[in-house]
Structure formats: structure tokens, C-alpha cells
Amino acid sequence: MKKVKLMVAITMMVCFLMTGVSFAEDGYLDSDYFNSVMDMIEDSYSGDISREELLEGALRGMFDTMDDYTLYYTKEEAEDYLNDIEGTYKGIGISFNRSDEEIVIVKVFKSSPAERAGIKKGDIIKKVDGVDVSNKNADEVASMIKGEEGTTVTLGIVRENMSQLIEIEVVREEIKIEPGEYRIENDIGYIKLETFNSNAKSFINEALKEMDENNIKKIILDLRDNPGGEVGQAVAIAEKFVPIGLITRLEFKSESERDQIYTSKLLKPKYELVVLVNEMSASASEILAGAIQDREAGILVGTKTYGKAKVQSIFPIITPKAYKKYKDEYGTSFINAYDILKKHKFYPPDNEIIGWIKMTVGRYYTPKGRMIDGVGLEPDVFVENVIKGVDVSTIxxxxxxxxxxxxxxxxxxxxxxxxxxxxxxxxxxxxxxxxxxxxxxxxxxxxxxxxxxxxxxxxxxxxxxxxxxxxxxxxxxxxxxxxxxxxxxxx
The missing domain is CATH 1.10.101.10 (PGBD-like superfamily/PGBD)
Known part of the structure; x- marks a missing residue:
């Protein structure tokens, strides 16, 4: 894992914060029992599998038994995840959604390899490197398109003015993920925020600067289909709209982790604000929308939000060999590599990291103390875009x-x-x-x-x-x- 990714992981929140959570030690984690299971597999299993692969499988299974947001990542999977949060990745520069039965490109990034290759918004992706993607979800298709810088990927697409499938070869590059777009229509500014990655705050600052230079006081902030991201980014953006006082409160399970309160210092909001939300506005989106609603800084329009008030932390897990090494060296048991960094100012080398854990460690509340997990935010003005099962905005x-x-x-x-x-x-x-x-x-x-x-x-x-x-x-x-x-x- 590159050092820059390490620093991003240390400082960020995905609706999340860094924490010192580690495995509990109880009878169910008896090492002799666990090693005996591994010995039995190695003795009897006719296939090829290493002890490291067995351990990764055990870790993945253990964390899969928790909520849907707690996951085990291999180092490669963690790097992809951290790249998304950081706002860069290796790919071709498109975003897409699964709409009904199709994978539809909804955005082609400016100056991206995809734009230079002639890929257009509205193209339907049917194949990736010759593989039919009709039965794959958007995440699976994304992983097929991403890859090492300098390598190529071939998309088989259907386009509105062509009756036959066309194939376009694109060379992958490092892509900066712009978190949204903005425009001015008459006297109203429109800001679409698609994710709370590490570029979100600077993007909003840039958008609001454009609004101010054009004397725009009325703004539509579109958080529809925004799945969330970093809490710190959501709070920084809330500070631009929410008047002085509470933005959100985070509570953590671990007694070693102090609960956190985030507040705004904005004396007087200068924008008349309407926020668009829907059933896929989640997590950090709901922190921002909830603060705006509770503090009466704007009006929520759309449909009820997703309802995710859980806070996740992501941290690296050391190998069994490294566990023994640092226990002998420091006289303390460590699983989370960040604990070693915090206590001894030393971060283990990459070969001592077996994988990463994204774990639910707490929850957040709106300024009025609402717990919206599994409930969501009700908009002030309910408006559906979906009629007879069809999202009319996609037509x-x-x-x-x-x-x-x-x-x-x-x-x-x-x-x-x-x-x-x-x-x-x-x-x-x-x-x-x-x-x-x-x-x-x-x-x-x-x-x-x-x-x-x-x-x-x-x-x-x-x-x-x-x-x-x-x-x-x-x-x-x-x-x-x-x-x-x-x-x-x-x-």
C-alpha cells in the first residue's frame, strides 16, 4: 500500500473515523483450535491452498457475519476502495448506473481517455473485453473496466444512432474523480454532488465561488443517488449552509474512542437553498441533508432517503507472524496496524499487512437528535420521479x-x-x-x-x-x- 494511501486512510471518515477497535480475546478465538483446523485442512484437502489464504477466508467469513457495511478487504481491494475515497483511480473516466436491465453511461469525464476515444453519455455498455455484462451489477462492471495505467480495455456499446454493437478500445490512465458538476440557469445555481470523496469540499468551494461571482443567491443542491463518503467532507460542506450551531453528533461503541460533536460557525446563511434527495441518498448525504433540515437552512425535496446512520472505520490488519513479532517486541497484543502507529510511531511494512477491515464502529445523530438508521429522512416536499416503475428523469x-x-x-x-x-x-x-x-x-x-x-x-x-x-x-x-x-x- 502506497504511503499516500496510508495517510488518506488514517485521516478520513467514511461516514467514518479512525478507531482503535481490535479483536476481543475470548474462548472462541483459541489459537490452538484455529491452528488445528488449519492443520486438518492441509492434511485432508486435495486442492492447493496456503495458510495465508485460509486465514484470509476466515477473516472474510468472520466480518461477513456482521452488518452489511462491515467487510474484509484484501490489500488490492482496499487500495481500490481508498482510491475511490481519495478521488483518484486507474481507469478510463466514465460513471454509469444500472438502469432497469441496462448499464448506461451517465457521465464521461472531461479530457479523459473515454472522451478521447469517443465514448458518449447515454451509451449502453453490453460487453467488456468481450464478456457479456448484462447480468452483472454496476460494481462488477466497474472492476472489469478499471485496471493498471497503460493497459487497454475494450467496451462493446450500443449507441442511439447505430443499430449494431460497436467496440471501442480505451487506454487506462489515472483519473481524478470530480465529485459533481454545477451550472447557472437564469437566477438559480444548480450543484450536483455525486460523492463525498476527498475532492468534495474544494469542488463545493469552486461552485460557490462561481455562484458568488454571478450574484446567485438561490441554489439547488442535488444529493440524489449520492451514497456518502467522508464525514469530514460532509461537515465542511454543511458549514457553508448551516447557521451557527450543531451539525451532527457521532457516538462510538468503544469506550476508548471519544464521541464527537461537529458544529458550524456560520453567522448567517447567504443562500436560499433547496436540497434534492431520494432513496439512494445515504450516509454522509444524510448528515448534510439532516443538518440542513433540522437547522432550517433549506428545504428537502424528493423522496425519503436511504437511512444509514452507521459510522465505519477502515484499518489494516497485521499478519500472524507480525502479531507475534510486535507482541514480543512491545509486550502488547496488536491486530490493528494503526494501533502500533499511534502508540509507537511506527507503521509495519506492507508484507506485514494481511488485509484491511471496514467495520461499523458507531452511529451519528442529526442536530435534533434523530436516529435515522433504517428510517431515513422524510423530505419537506414529497415528489416522485418514478412513475409506473419508470424513472422519468432517465428518458x-x-x-x-x-x-x-x-x-x-x-x-x-x-x-x-x-x-x-x-x-x-x-x-x-x-x-x-x-x-x-x-x-x-x-x-x-x-x-x-x-x-x-x-x-x-x-x-x-x-x-x-x-x-x-x-x-x-x-x-x-x-x-x-x-x-x-x-x-x-x-x-
Whole structure:
């Protein structure tokens, strides 16, 4: 593990803080019993496996029995995780979501290898290095795309103006993860914060500087689909919006870890604020949104948040050999390498680290003392973007660049399916493939609309489908539209 990653891990919070938690010593961790199990496996198991692999398996199994947020990482997995928190990684510079049945690219970073290779927002990823990813989740696809700097990855994608799968080869580089984007529309500033990585505070400072230079006082802060990140970043951003007083309070299980209180020193907020949240706004997002709501610094619009008030710490675990070495040297038992660093100003070398643990060590409360774990934050103004199971904010108007028929695959088919569902028609799988069910439904739509009913998504059909969709859904992002109405009418 590189030293820079070590320092990041030492100082950060993922909804988290550094802690001195170590394994309890009780009868269930009898070393003779554990070694005897290993001896039995080595004696009887016909496959090849090392004692280190067995120990890693035991550690992974032990921590997997806890909550969903407590995990064992190999050193390689930990480096990927810390890179994400630090805000850099080795890859091609895209972000994507699994939307219904498809992996859809939602952002291509500026000046990234992906942008230079011609990858576009809205492309659907079907294959990575020839492997079908239709049944893989977004995290699995991300791990396939990431890799060593200078190596290549080939994406098989479907694009709106192309009926056939196209392959694009991209060379991986070190990518700085920009945590969001911002813009000004009329007299309203919009800031989308996608993650609370180590770049979040500087990003918000940059965005607010732009707002101030343009005399913008009304701001929409979009925390939708933001899964969280560093507590310190969330607190630093809260200080920009929340008036003087409490932001959040963190409580820890270990008596050796002091509970922490975070406060704002802002005398008077200068922005009229609406915060967009949804069911995937979690953790550090809820710390920020909860502080804004409790301290009446803004209005929450959207749907109920995820409900994660647990605090995690990540720390390195030393090998059994290193455990014995430092016990003999210092006369104290250590499992967590950070404990050695804190007490003896020495950090073990990489070959003495077997893996990393991300463990739930505490919980946080909103300024009014609310415990939202498993409950979430209720918005002040409830607005759904999902209608009949379709997120309308993900729909793009049909492009009229192709005339998809039965067996075709394109983004236009994908968007047409979503429109048809909203208009009351049946479709097959919610993906970009023109199956028989959708083909028949298009013919039915054509008949109902006075068009020739033959099932092909021709240009006339696309025009009518676009028009009827826009009549039913005048604003595609209903939550954003409501935020604009609030800021325009109240302030």
C-alpha cells in the first residue's frame, strides 16, 4: 500500500473515523483450535491452498457475519476502495448506473481517455473485453473496466444512432474523480454532488465561488443517488449552509474512542437553498441533508432517503507472524496496524499487512437528535420521479436517426419502452432490445394514434411518441422542476 494511501486512510471518515477497535480475546478465538483446523485442512484437502489464504477466508467469513457495511478487504481491494475515497483511480473516466436491465453511461469525464476515444453519455455498455455484462451489477462492471495505467480495455456499446454493437478500445490512465458538476440557469445555481470523496469540499468551494461571482443567491443542491463518503467532507460542506450551531453528533461503541460533536460557525446563511434527495441518498448525504433540515437552512425535496446512520472505520490488519513479532517486541497484543502507529510511531511494512477491515464502529445523530438508521429522512416536499416503475428523469426523446424493427437494439428502443409504459402499453424486458411484446405494443400504439400499425419504430411514430410523452410528462425531472418552482415563488 502506497504511503499516500496510508495517510488518506488514517485521516478520513467514511461516514467514518479512525478507531482503535481490535479483536476481543475470548474462548472462541483459541489459537490452538484455529491452528488445528488449519492443520486438518492441509492434511485432508486435495486442492492447493496456503495458510495465508485460509486465514484470509476466515477473516472474510468472520466480518461477513456482521452488518452489511462491515467487510474484509484484501490489500488490492482496499487500495481500490481508498482510491475511490481519495478521488483518484486507474481507469478510463466514465460513471454509469444500472438502469432497469441496462448499464448506461451517465457521465464521461472531461479530457479523459473515454472522451478521447469517443465514448458518449447515454451509451449502453453490453460487453467488456468481450464478456457479456448484462447480468452483472454496476460494481462488477466497474472492476472489469478499471485496471493498471497503460493497459487497454475494450467496451462493446450500443449507441442511439447505430443499430449494431460497436467496440471501442480505451487506454487506462489515472483519473481524478470530480465529485459533481454545477451550472447557472437564469437566477438559480444548480450543484450536483455525486460523492463525498476527498475532492468534495474544494469542488463545493469552486461552485460557490462561481455562484458568488454571478450574484446567485438561490441554489439547488442535488444529493440524489449520492451514497456518502467522508464525514469530514460532509461537515465542511454543511458549514457553508448551516447557521451557527450543531451539525451532527457521532457516538462510538468503544469506550476508548471519544464521541464527537461537529458544529458550524456560520453567522448567517447567504443562500436560499433547496436540497434534492431520494432513496439512494445515504450516509454522509444524510448528515448534510439532516443538518440542513433540522437547522432550517433549506428545504428537502424528493423522496425519503436511504437511512444509514452507521459510522465505519477502515484499518489494516497485521499478519500472524507480525502479531507475534510486535507482541514480543512491545509486550502488547496488536491486530490493528494503526494501533502500533499511534502508540509507537511506527507503521509495519506492507508484507506485514494481511488485509484491511471496514467495520461499523458507531452511529451519528442529526442536530435534533434523530436516529435515522433504517428510517431515513422524510423530505419537506414529497415528489416522485418514478412513475409506473419508470424513472422519468432517465428518458431521452427519440432521436429519429434509425427505424428500429423486430430484433433491433438501440437506445431509442430503450427510451421508447419507457414512454410506452408511461402511456399504458406493455413491453418486454426493460432494455434496448426490440422484442415481440414491444413490437406488438408499438403496432397497437400506431393503430391508436392513426398511424400504419406495423410495429416498426419509424420517424412518424417517434414524433408522435415523443409528443404524447411530453404531454403526459411536461418536465422530465419532476423533482428538479419542483425545486425551481419553490425557489422562484418563495424567494
Amino acid at each position: 431521452s426523446l427519440l432521436s429519429k436517426t434509425d427505424k428500429p424493427g423486430l430484433g433491433s437494439e438501440s437506445i431509442d428502443v430503450y427510451n421508447a419502452k419507457k414512454m410506452l409504459v408511461l402511456l399504458g402499453y406493455e413491453v418486454g424486458n426493460m432494455d434496448g432490445f426490440m422484442d415481440e411484446i414491444t413490437f406488438k405494443s408499438i403496432a397497437e400504439f400506431q393503430k391508436d394514434s392513426g398511424l400504419y400499425p406495423y410495429g416498426v419504430l419509424d420517424f412518424s411514430t417517434q414524433d408522435v411518441l415523443n409528443a404524447k410523452f411530453q404531454k403526459v410528462i411536461p418536465e422530465q425531472d419532476l423533482q428538479y422542476y419542483q425545486a425551481v418552482k419553490i425557489l422562484s415563488s418563495r424567494f
